[in-house]
Amino acid sequence: MDVDNTPTRVEELWFSDGSLVVQADQSLFRIYSGILAAHSAVFKDMLAFPQPPDAETIEGCPVVRLPDSSRDVTAFFKAIFDSSFFESYPSDTDFNTTISILRLSHKYTVEYLQRRALGHLSPLYPTTFAAYCQHTSASGFEELNLDEHHVAAIQIAQEVNAT
Structure with a gap:
């Protein structure tokens, strides 16, 4: 073939x-x-x-x-060149787009997109015990497979030093 x-x-x-x-x-x-x-x-x-x-x-x-992968670059460039593509939380987006934008905005130092991507992930991952106790599974992500996405979120958090 x-x-x-x-x-x-x-x-x-x-x-x-x-x-x-x-x-x-x-x-x-x-x-x-x-x-x-x-x-x-x-x-x-x-x-x-x-x-x-x-x-x-x-x-x-x-x-x-x-x-970089074309999938990551496409999401990253769309976020830069189309202001309505990747708006701040709580606007809807999907997990893979957020991860792609976070990875490349960190790599290529686009701070506003990195903050925006972290803003989309933050509601899923509270950083205090009190926030965790009040945490619900509601998020702006469509069709989230938590097992698969938790691993990806941990990996990208380490990659971009977002503890």
Whole structure:
């Protein structure tokens, strides 16, 4: 069975006037480098380096390859470029989107998204005994499988140093 490894555009994150193409797995995103740099200190520093004359381009835009999953990058970029996609708690979101955004906002230093993601997780994981005693299983997450998600929440909390 042949697998097509041709990179494909993520249409909802392919802006025809974007200035940067980002590739994650086999997904391509054409986004605005200035907006990305304004939100992320890591990308600001990365994009400050001049491009060599023989650097890869797509439609005249420099290409940056990320080692992150396309699922994580899609959620992360949607949160940056669409203000209604990932609103503060108690707005509804799903667990996997929250984890993806938390992971990459920590990695690429987008503090407002990291705070927002932690805000979505906080009601599920009280940090005091009194809060735990009053805790209910109500959350803004749709269809939460607690056994599977508790492990993922513990792993991401360790990864982003959110004890």
